[in-house]
Amino acid sequence: MSEILVLNSGSSSLKFALYANTTESTTATSEANKDPALKALSLTYRGHFSGLGTKGAAVSLKQVAENGQEHALDELSVADNHEGAITKLMAWLASREGGGALDGIGHRVVHGGQRYREAVVLSAKDVDELETLSSLAPLHQPHCLAPIKLLMARYPEVPQVASFDTAFHADQPWVAKQFALPRELTVKGLIRYGFHGLSYDYINRTLPEVLPDAAACERVIVAHLGNGASLCAIHNGKSVASTMGFTALEGLVMGTRSGTLDPGLVLHLIEHEGMSVKDVSTLLYKQSGLLGVSGISSDMRELLTSDAPEAHEAIDLYCYRIAREIGSLAAALGGVDQLVFTAGIGEHAARVREQVAAQCEWLGVQLDNDANARNETRIAHVDSRVGMWVIPTDEERVIASDCLTQLGLV
Numbered sequence: 001m002s003e004i005l006v007l008n009s010g011s012s013s014l015k016f017a018l019y020a021n022t023t024e025s026t027t028a029t030s031e032a033n034k035d036p037a038l039k040a041l042s043l044t045y046r047g048h049f050s051g052l053g054t055k056g057a058a059v060s061l062k063q064v065a066e067n068g069q070e071h072a073l074d075e076l077s078v079a080d081n082h083e084g085a086i087t088k089l090m091a092w093l094a095s096r097e098g099g100g101a102l103d104g105i106g107h108r109v110v111h112g113g114q115r116y117r118e119a120v121v122l123s124a125k126d127v128d129e130l131e132t133l134s135s136l137a138p139l140h141q142p143h144c145l146a147p148i149k150l151l152m153a154r155y156p157e158v159p160q161v162a163s164f165d166t167a168f169h170a171d172q173p174w175v176a177k178q179f180a181l182p183r184e185l186t187v188k189g190l191i192r193y194g195f196h197g198l199s200y201d202y203i204n205r206t207l208p209e210v211l212p213d214a215a216a217c218e219r220v221i222v223a224h225l226g227n228g229a230s231l232c233a234i235h236n237g238k239s240v241a242s243t244m245g246f247t248a249l250e251g252l253v254m255g256t257r258s259g260t261l262d263p264g265l266v267l268h269l270i271e272h273e274g275m276s277v278k279d280v281s282t283l284l285y286k287q288s289g290l291l292g293v294s295g296i297s298s299d300m301r302e303l304l305t306s307d308a309p310e311a312h313e314a315i316d317l318y319c320y321r322i323a324r325e326i327g328s329l330a331a332a333l334g335g336v337d338q339l340v341f342t343a344g345i346g347e348h349a350a351r352v353r354e355q356v357a358a359q360c361e362w363l364g365v366q367l368d369n370d371a372n373a374r375n376e377t378r379i380a381h382v383d384s385r386v387g388m389w390v391i392p393t394d395e396e397r398v399i400a401s402d403c404l405t406q407l408g409l410v
């Protein structure tokens with residue numbers, strides 16, 4: 001039985017998961033036949049180093065039994081930074097009884113640019129190529145590539161696979177990818193890529209199992225509302241539009257990112273507010289969004305429990321932008337059959353879903369308030385014309401499944 005390690009590196013966190021490949025024991029079942037690469041994976045451990053580089057650094061590690069029950073372990077200590085987290089993780093892996101020999105390591109890489117349209121077994125040349133995209137995803141790409149380089153040097157015999165946030169969107173219609181810029185810039189790759197593709201891929205593969213048999217699912221909108229946030233329009237299983245573009249800055253209001261704004265405002269900041277390119281980058285990536293508007297926090301949990309009017313203004317703007325963009329994606333799809341909420345906020349913040357739903361009633365969206373308050377999977381009222389769902393995302397499982405496929409293990 002082979003074992004796969006998955007790393008999902010964020011700007012201040014490192015999520016990881018360990019899977020056993022159970023292909024031989026499960027391929028005969030009808031479960032496995034639904035999506036063999038996803039179902040062949042049995043999660044054995046999952047963990048999360050969070051708050052890396054901050055005072056609030058924390059760590060969690062859970063062992064997962066075959067029946068899915070989780071058992072917290074205290075075998076990992078808090079790390080200060082990404083390198084420390086990986087060093088601790090590898091030491092723990094090697095110390096496990098019967099553990100240590102990995103068959104592959106799968107990584108989330110946020111930007112794949114024009115070249116990387118699907119997961120790939122990484123060479124050192126690929127890593128160099130992906131490094132050239134770091135300025136297009138400054139909060140993510142360096143943190144995705146650092147562990148790859150570290151692990152390649154330490155474990156040259158273990159193949160490493162990259163799964164890209166951009167890949168799910170690679171075949172969007174050209175009109176959805178273009179900016180109205182001169183052609184010489186467009187051909188250089190200044191186009192809309194879209195992100196959170198691993199999460200959308202997971203939801204796209206999972207939704208058919210959740211929907212009742214006869215439910216229409218030609219036109220689906222997925223709201224990935226985490227620290228970063230975006231929407232994706234999926235038509236017959238393919239991404240056709242997304243709110244994120246050239247970088248993960250476009251679109252919705254996020255924890256610390258502004259989302260869409262008038263490009264003339266950026267010019268104004270440089271021309272009249274004396275800001276450098278670096279200042280503007282820091283402002284838009286790290287000081288805006290929920291944090292900037294509320295002046296309190298980038299964390300939705302904190303805003304939801306705050307009495308400050310600024311916190312409520314931030315939540316109102318957050319929901320308003322989502323509702324407006326749902327309208328835009330519904331236009332791209334020619335309507336909507338199913339609306340799915342996922343990621344930290346999408347899965348847990350009933351009030352956000354309620355506000356968004358109220359502003360989308362014109363689309364035929366009608367919420368079951370009780371089901372919504374209980375974070376149930378199905379949250380649409382029986383009279384709703386549009387199906388509404390809360391589905392926990394699992395980017396790590398998609399990465400592991402890409403890893404099995406790329407390494408020929410499934």
Ligand SMILES: Nc1ncnc2c1ncn2[C@@H]1O[C@H](COP(=O)(O)OP(=O)(O)O)[C@@H](O)[C@H]1O
Nearest residue numbers: 010226227228298299300301343344345348349
């Ligand atoms: N129970 C909850 N209620 C409301 N918001 C929550 C809850 N749990 C997590 N969140 C929010 O989810 C966001 C983080 O989402 P997550 O998907 O974990 O982000 P990322 O993977 O990008 O780090 C934070 O804004 C956090 O406040």
Ligand SMILES: CC(=O)OP(=O)(O)O
Nearest residue numbers: 195196226227228248
């Ligand atoms: C692409 C992106 O914004 O990712 P995250 O939500 O993990 O920050």
Ligand SMILES: [Mg+2]
Nearest residue numbers: 226227228343
């Ligand atoms: Mg995330």
